[in-house]
Each structure stands twice: as structure tokens, then as C-alpha cells.
Amino acid sequence: MVVPIMYNWIILILRSCFPDVQQQNLPVWLALDYLSDLLYLLDIVVRFHTGFLEQGILIRDRARISRCCRRSARLLWDLASVLPTDLLYLRLGPHVPAVRANRLLRTPRLLEAFDRRETRTSYPHAFRIAKLMLYVFVTIHWSSCGYFALSGAIGYGADDWVYPNHSQPGFAHPRRQYLYSFYFSTLILTTVGDTPAPRRQEEFLFMAAGLLLAVMGFATIMGGMSSVIRTLSTAEAAFYPDGDRVKAYLRLQRAGRRLERQVTRWHQHLRMNRKMTNELQILQHLPERLRAEVAVSVHLPTLRKVQLFQSCEQSLLEELVLKLRPQVYSPGEYVCRKGDVGREMYFIREGQLAVVGDDGRTQYAVLGEGLYFGEISIINIRGNKSGNRRTANIKSIGYSDLFCLSKEDLQQVLAEFPSAQAMLEAKGREILLRMNKLDESAEAAEAVQQQELARRVGAAADALDALQTQVARLLAELESSAFKLALRIERLEWQTRGWAGP
Structure with missing residues (x-):
């Protein structure tokens, strides 16, 4: 699902804002559109055949899977993303691809695919950086399409800020239009400032929105990169011992340069050759x-x-x-x-x-x-x-x-x-x-000694068992005597009360 969703996110806005791109390759775009729609429909079918977890148990029953899918809110979004809005082509014409904007509602499926891949790949940090760069590219792509569409609404060549007039040599080709718009939007979103000054209200609003988006983009990029670096540092600290603390201790104790260099080389060898000495600590949470x-x-x-x-x-x-x-x-x-x-x-x-x-x-x-x-x-x-x-x-x-x-x-x-x-x-x-x-003789002597020791231990155990038996018998006799004595005392008390009554 990554391919059709990314196709709609990148190509749909491109065709909507660059009319020449839509007109020159209309049969190709229509074929790709309906191929992506087919994949959208197949994805819905696959969801009705995908098990789910219930209390940690994988449910495979088709009826329960179907009932669960029908009750989920995700199905509504999936159905909304495949509504046949292309029928509006009959009224508006085939050169208005914006009628397919509902295809972007399948974006949660793309994010799900990214999350699953990040947890399964062997290089999660590289994947996060690549995903971040993809987001940056899509943002600049949308900004460049918006810039070209705004230039068309204002009028090409109306001032220095908008896209130049198509009458100028080389500026009428779709490739040049896109590259110029992409370059211009990159300058805005990177806050380089090497752009013509805006003159119209629409231009000011576009520049302000681009600068605000750039601030958010920089914050996101810096946060993502710092998170990756921090995670790498944490993972490295978990895999390898901290050599700086050991070197600081040696300097504090004045252990000498030779010993410090030896410790430094040992730590360098661990890192360079990926040697781990704390495997039990790394796997302890499994x-x-x-x-x-x-x-x-x-x-x-x-x-x-x-x-x-x-x-x-x-x-x-x-x-x-x-x-x-x-x-x-x-x-x-x-x-x-x-x-x-x-x-x-x-x-x-x-x-x-x-x-x-x-x-x-x-x-x-x-x-x-x-x-x-x-x-x-x-x-x-x-x-x-x-x-x-x-x-x-x-x-x-x-x-x-x-x-x-x-x-x-x-x-x-x-x-x-x-x-x-x-x-x-x-x-x-x-x-x-x-x-x-x-020494077989010593072994035999030790074996005899062990046997004698075992015999003595057995005899001591037997004596202990006999002693326990005698103690148990004495305790039983003592309890019996105490019970008899209690009965005699009780009888005497009753006799005493009888004599005192008359």
C-alpha cells in the first residue's frame, strides 16, 4: 500500500497544479489511477481476511474477523477513500484530477506500514532518517505545486515573485516549470532568503505560511535527528563499557600513562571490532x-x-x-x-x-x-x-x-x-x-573416606531418627499425663462444689 498511497500524495497534486503534465500524459495517469484504486479495493478485501489479537490470542475465524472489521471506524475511512468521485469527470472534464482528493484519506495505512517496517528492519535509525527526508521532500513538493498554482492565478510574469511568463525561452516546458517551482519553494522553506520580495497580498500570505512551515519543519528535523543520535548513543552505551569513566578514574588515582593507554586501546578494540562483554545485561529484558x-x-x-x-x-x-x-x-x-x-x-x-x-x-x-x-x-x-x-x-x-x-x-x-x-x-x-x-590410590583412599563419611552420616541420621522417635514418644506420654491430670482436677472441683452446697 506504500506505492499507491505515495503515488496519490505526489502525483495527484502535481497533475492538479501543472495542467500541462495532466494533458500530455492523460492515458497514463488514468491507467495508474485505476490501478491504485484496484489496490485500494484489494487492501479492503485483505483486511477482511487478516486475523486480530484478542487477549493475546490470534483470532482466525472469518466470521469474527468480518464482524470486527465492520465495527471499526477504519472501514469508514477506507470506503470513503474509494468512493467513485471520478464520475465528476463526466461534468467537469478529465483535466480536473482534484476530484480524486479523497484517495488521500488512506494515509493512516501508509503510516502503519512505516511503523511496521521500522520495528522489523535491521537498520531502524537509517529508516527513520530516510522517512524524515521523505516527509521533507513531500512538503517541498506540495509547496512548489502551490507556488505554481498561485502564480497561475495571479498571472505568470506579473511581477518578479511569480513564475516567469511562458513566452520566455525555456520556461514553457513542464520539467522546467516544476524544477523552478521546486527550487523556489526550497529557498522559502529553508529560509535562505534569496527570493524576490513579495508585492501582493497573496504572495505575502504564501511567504508567511512557508516560513511558519519551515520553522515547524526545522523543529521536526532537529527533534528527529536528535532523537536518532540520542538513541544511537544510548544503544552504544548499552553495548560497550564507558571508557571515559575508567580513564578519569586512572587519572584521578595517577595510575600512569602506560596503563591509561592500555585501557584506551582495549576500549577502542571493543568498539572497532564490535565486541560486547555485557550480553547478559543486553538480553535481560527478554x-x-x-x-x-x-x-x-x-x-x-x-x-x-x-x-x-x-x-x-x-x-x-x-x-x-x-x-x-x-x-x-x-x-x-x-x-x-x-x-x-x-x-x-x-x-x-x-x-x-x-x-x-x-x-x-x-x-x-x-x-x-x-x-x-x-x-x-x-x-x-x-x-x-x-x-x-x-x-x-x-x-x-x-x-x-x-x-x-x-x-x-x-x-x-x-x-x-x-x-x-x-x-x-x-x-x-x-x-x-x-x-x-x-592418582588412583589417592582416589581409592578418598573414595573409601567418602564411603566412611557416608556411613557415619547414615549412622548419625539413624541415631537422629531414633532420638526423634523417643522424643515424640515422651511428648505423647506428657500430653496424656497432662490430659489425665486435667480430668482429675476437674472431678475434684465438681466434688468440692457438691460438698459446699448443703
Whole structure:
């Protein structure tokens, strides 16, 4: 519906104010007119087949849809826009296209289309700017048509302000007429002031109306542009951390130029390469299930590359995906050091990491995109010789984009999937055995210790149950004794009253 409505908004006024345009292409205009009318009618038919929401449920029943459409005020506007006002051609002639002015009543449908497109496009800010420019063009277009029609009413060439006389060379062609009028109206609406001074009352009124419209137009444009810029700034602040506050803090604490430059380069890398470190905050307003689907579609392929999780069920992986936290490391920055307690595991999304010696220079291996490390440190496996401590120094070579999964998050998820926890521990044991970092004797001793501890806990639980049973029995005997004592006291009171009566 955008095309026929815009056709009527732009071409109808053009044909009404420029008679030569209407006369020279009359068959073409009539064909386009009735094609747009056909689209208007089809739009009404489509509305009677379009479902609507009732209490959040999409209604598809044809009878209810038809009843809803007939009761809506929009149907009256739609019918008014397709009234056969063209029959006035029989009386006024085919050179008066203004009889079709009722076709402009379908404008709400155009605004609806713009609103829907703005919410669906991937570039809403560019669409808003384009829509604003379209409004500006239509405004200048209507003003130029009004200027030419006013010039015709006053008389072409009557003074310097109106359109020149057609007798002058080149001013009789319709293209020249429109371009001159468009240029003149642009000068008025942009308040440039490079226009001849008006002399007649009609000219003064047209200039005053144009200047007032220009003021409103400038206010609308500035408001729209400022809204777009503010929205862009808000979105950018939501996607990327505020580097100015960090730099101000470093200057306040006198942390040194070197550290400040490093922080500045880190923030520049995030913005230039579209890296986001706060995905959870960006998606926090989505429903939990929809947020999980978004996270799964983005990060699940990365998680499936980890050998430890390749045999896990889909629901477990979906829960783990929600726990992934993106992190970006600068060149030369250590991700972990040898001997540190391992509390996270990492997945390399982009970049390269080097396994280096204690001197920080000797390079033993390079980890690239798609690899992972630290997975054993987040699972408590009995007999682990490293004791859940890091066994190597890992340093970022360039800028590295990693995913981090903490031990607490993994344990929280595994608490709901005991079978998956047992499977992960078994796979972790296999990996440690291949690495010769599993002390089976210590594992057996720890298993015996765990069994003994479980036995003691069971015995304590049994003793506690027996004690609770004894306490319950004592409480029952106490309640029975209290009840019997109350009965005896009541009997004695009745006997006492009987003796006192005579």
C-alpha cells in the first residue's frame, strides 16, 4: 500500500497544479489511477481476511474477523477513500484530477506500514532518517505545486515573485516549470532568503505560511535527528563499557600513562571490532525462554566443541550457554598463571593464546580459535594430582575473545542433572588418566573416606531418627499425663462444689 498511497500524495497534486503534465500524459495517469484504486479495493478485501489479537490470542475465524472489521471506524475511512468521485469527470472534464482528493484519506495505512517496517528492519535509525527526508521532500513538493498554482492565478510574469511568463525561452516546458517551482519553494522553506520580495497580498500570505512551515519543519528535523543520535548513543552505551569513566578514574588515582593507554586501546578494540562483554545485561529484558533460545543460537556451536560436553543432553547445554560470560584480553595479558586455583574454564572464540614458561617468553604451544582449556579445574575429581590448580601460564598473543564458564555456575547447573554430573566426572577421569595426572590410590583412599563419611552420616541420621522417635514418644506420654491430670482436677472441683452446697 506504500506505492499507491505515495503515488496519490505526489502525483495527484502535481497533475492538479501543472495542467500541462495532466494533458500530455492523460492515458497514463488514468491507467495508474485505476490501478491504485484496484489496490485500494484489494487492501479492503485483505483486511477482511487478516486475523486480530484478542487477549493475546490470534483470532482466525472469518466470521469474527468480518464482524470486527465492520465495527471499526477504519472501514469508514477506507470506503470513503474509494468512493467513485471520478464520475465528476463526466461534468467537469478529465483535466480536473482534484476530484480524486479523497484517495488521500488512506494515509493512516501508509503510516502503519512505516511503523511496521521500522520495528522489523535491521537498520531502524537509517529508516527513520530516510522517512524524515521523505516527509521533507513531500512538503517541498506540495509547496512548489502551490507556488505554481498561485502564480497561475495571479498571472505568470506579473511581477518578479511569480513564475516567469511562458513566452520566455525555456520556461514553457513542464520539467522546467516544476524544477523552478521546486527550487523556489526550497529557498522559502529553508529560509535562505534569496527570493524576490513579495508585492501582493497573496504572495505575502504564501511567504508567511512557508516560513511558519519551515520553522515547524526545522523543529521536526532537529527533534528527529536528535532523537536518532540520542538513541544511537544510548544503544552504544548499552553495548560497550564507558571508557571515559575508567580513564578519569586512572587519572584521578595517577595510575600512569602506560596503563591509561592500555585501557584506551582495549576500549577502542571493543568498539572497532564490535565486541560486547555485557550480553547478559543486553538480553535481560527478554523472557527467560526466549533469552535461552537467543543464547543457544549464538553460542551453542562453541560449547559443543568442548570434548567434555559433547555427549551431554541438549537441555544441559542450553542451561550452560546462559552462564557463558564473554571476556576480551589485550596483547600480552595473562589469562591464567601457573599455580593459580582454577575457578573457570575458557573457550577461545577468536584470537590466539600462547602457553609460555615462567619467564613469560619461552613459548611451548599456541592455542587457536575453537580450542578450550581449564575444563578439569571446574570439576571436583578425586585423585587429581594438580589439586585443581593451573599447570601452565597462558598469555594472550593479540586481542583474544574468550568465553568464561565459572565453577559455581557449572555446579549450579549440574545440581539439576545428577546423571550428567556423573558422566562429566567419568570423562574428566579419562582425560586425567591420559595426562597421567590422576592418582588412583589417592582416589581409592578418598573414595573409601567418602564411603566412611557416608556411613557415619547414615549412622548419625539413624541415631537422629531414633532420638526423634523417643522424643515424640515422651511428648505423647506428657500430653496424656497432662490430659489425665486435667480430668482429675476437674472431678475434684465438681466434688468440692457438691460438698459446699448443703
